[in-house]
Amino acid sequence: MIDRDRGIWEPWRLASDAVTARTVGPLTLWMEHRGDELHVAAQRAAEGGEPAPGPEKPDDLEWRRWICGPEAPRVVLEPRLPDRAVIVRPAMPVAVLPGLSVDLFVSIPVRVAVRLCAAEGEVRRDICEEPTVLLSNSWFGLPVEGQLCYALKTRARRRLEELRAAAHLAVCPVTVRNESERDLVFERLCLPAPSLRVHAGARHLWTSRAVLGYRGEETLPPLAVEAGPPAFDGAGPSLTGPRAEPKKSMVGRVTGTVRSLAGR
Amino acid sequence: MTFLADWIAANAERIVRLLLLLAIGFPLIRGLERLAIRAGGRKLSPQGAMLAGKAVRYGLGAVLLAMLLSELGFTLTAILGAAGIAGVAIGFASQTSLSNIISGIFLIAEKPFQAGDALQIGDTLGIVHSIDLLSVKLRTFDNRFVRIPNEHLVKTPFTNITRFPIRRFDIDVGVAYKEDIDHVIRVLADIADKNPYALDEPAPLILFKGFGDSALDFLLGVWFEKSDMLNLRNSITKEIKRRFDEEGIEIPFPHRSLYTGSVTDPFPIRIVNPERTGQP
Numbered sequence: 001m002i003d004r005d006r007g008i009w010e011p012w013r014l015a016s017d018a019v020t021a022r023t024v025g026p027l028t029l030w031m032e033h034r035g036d037e038l039h040v041a042a043q044r045a046a047e048g049g050e051p052a053p054g055p056e057k058p059d060d061l062e063w064r065r066w067i068c069g070p071e072a073p074r075v076v077l078e079p080r081l082p083d084r085a086v087i088v089r090p091a092m093p094v095a096v097l098p099g100l101s102v103d104l105f106v107s108i109p110v111r112v113a114v115r116l117c118a119a120e121g122e123v124r125r126d127i128c129e130e131p132t133v134l135l136s137n138s139w140f141g142l143p144v145e146g147q148l149c150y151a152l153k154t155r156a157r158r159r160l161e162e163l164r165a166a167a168h169l170a171v172c173p174v175t176v177r178n179e180s181e182r183d184l185v186f187e188r189l190c191l192p193a194p195s196l197r198v199h200a201g202a203r204h205l206w207t208s209r210a211v212l213g214y215r216g217e218e219t220l221p222p223l224a225v226e227a228g229p230p231a232f233d234g235a236g237p238s239l240t241g242p243r244a245e246p247k248k249s250m251v252g253r254v255t256g257t258v259r260s261l262a263g264r
Numbered sequence: 265m266t267f268l269a270d271w272i273a274a275n276a277e278r279i280v281r282l283l284l285l286l287a288i289g290f291p292l293i294r295g296l297e298r299l300a301i302r303a304g305g306r307k308l309s310p311q312g313a314m315l316a317g318k319a320v321r322y323g324l325g326a327v328l329l330a331m332l333l334s335e336l337g338f339t340l341t342a343i344l345g346a347a348g349i350a351g352v353a354i355g356f357a358s359q360t361s362l363s364n365i366i367s368g369i370f371l372i373a374e375k376p377f378q379a380g381d382a383l384q385i386g387d388t389l390g391i392v393h394s395i396d397l398l399s400v401k402l403r404t405f406d407n408r409f410v411r412i413p414n415e416h417l418v419k420t421p422f423t424n425i426t427r428f429p430i431r432r433f434d435i436d437v438g439v440a441y442k443e444d445i446d447h448v449i450r451v452l453a454d455i456a457d458k459n460p461y462a463l464d465e466p467a468p469l470i471l472f473k474g475f476g477d478s479a480l481d482f483l484l485g486v487w488f489e490k491s492d493m494l495n496l497r498n499s500i501t502k503e504i505k506r507r508f509d510e511e512g513i514e515i516p517f518p519h520r521s522l523y524t525g526s527v528t529d530p531f532p533i534r535i536v537n538p539e540r541t542g543q544p
Contacts, residue, residue, distance in 0.1 A: 137460065138463050
């Protein structure tokens with residue numbers, strides 16, 4: 001028996017000796033409590049395709065198992081942002097004229113954490129984490145020193161209604177203010193994904209809002225990650241906290257970000 | 265037995281002092297060596313920490329030895345004098361070893377590599393296992409132990425493969441002469457773009473190198489994070505073959521065209537022994 005009829009981010013109790021399939025965008029997670037073991041397998045749809053799990057579990061799944069005790073465990077799925085910064089490139093470069101401000105919406109594929117709950121609402125421990133989309137690697141910095149990031153192409157949409165609702169995408173609102181006297185060409189942006197929170201909205205998942213003010217090449221631009229939920233789509237309290245708090249070295253990252261933004 | 269008992273009775277105090285020196289000295293040196301390794305580990309590289317530990321061990325060991333000899337009644341001045349003469353003699357006899365030691369000091373100071381780096385020295389490729397005063401030890405990827413004298417390393421060019429965090433993997437790709445060059449370039453760019461281990465920045469290098477003997481020659485250079493070497497090599501070469509098959513791009517094997525001197529005339533064939541073939 002396969003149980004599919006559940007909300008994605010709500011905890012539930014796994015039935016013993018039954019297979020549960022949960023689909024988050026292109027990712028399907030298969031779970032089974034067998035004896036005192038929890039078995040988990042991930043299946044990812046081909047690029048651009050939505051998974052359509054059949055009535056039976058596929059034979060070629062690569063299962064992993066955890067000894068969790070004979071009692072059927074309560075499980076919860078959590079959306080998490082990538083564990084590295086994400087270098088976002090718009091499909092076509094965007095230039096912001098001096099004195100103007102723009103809101104861009106960047107959709108980031110989340111990873112899904114499988115967690116065990118000890119009691120109602122109390123999260124106990126991580127079991128595993130699976131990316132919904134395998135992002136390509138990218139490099140931020142010089143060939144001799146830098147930071148390994150993920151690469152992401154975006155349409156950098158500017159209107160909320162243009163956003164595609166998808167369970168596996170968290171929308172990061174980025175406000176870019178060009179306070180300098182020259183054009184700001186948005187060619188790429190290094191988003192500190194591990195420092196952002198994930199919030200649930202009515203139609204979309206959201207991340208903390210990132211605000212970037214550019215005052216010219218010599219000035220350190222203040223990048224601010226707002227703590228609360230973004231004021232879009234009725235986004236509520238955070239589903240997932242940041243993986244890491246922003247560090248002091250963030251100032252350096254911001255400098256690099258804006259240099260990139262300025263196209264140098 | 266009487267003599268031994270008398271000697272012990274006469275030197276009881278000295279024996280106790282010697283035993284105390286040994287009992288306290290060795291554990292103390294061992295403890296200080298560990299402390300130096302731990303303290304060095306916080307501020308130095310693993311190799312530097314290991315050397316700090318060795319310096320403490322051998323330095324304090326020499327002091328302990330001097331104290332033991334002094335306690336046994338030896339005159340240190342005479343011993344050091346004799347050691348100086350012996351040192352000159354030994355120095356002449358062990359020039360190679362001294363050269364290795366001095367080369368080792370240069371290598372440690374210059375830090376062209378450290379323990380854990382992958383080195384290519386001549387035909388030998390391996391991970392640096394340890395850097396010692398006389399030699400560098402490598403562990404090859406098929407798990408063999410290679411000892412390379414420091415003097416050799418100072419004289420010979422070598423490549424530190426893992427010094428920088430990212431590297432480029434170059435693949436030579438040949439396609440048939442009938443293929444459209446722009447189409448091949450687009451497909452190669454798409455393969456690099458979709459491979460999760462290939463960095464999108466620095467951008468992949470795609471170069472049409474020229475007209476080879478049997479193929480149009482391209483170079484695909486993709487950057488990767490150094491720990492992804494095997495994953496990238498395995499995945500991107502498979503992907504090139506798969507995509508070329510899908511796109512109908514032919515990967516040719518070496519051709520040899522025989523040319524008789526004229527472009528349009530057919531290749532002349534002369535039958536040497538028509539009776540045997542039954543043909544006129």
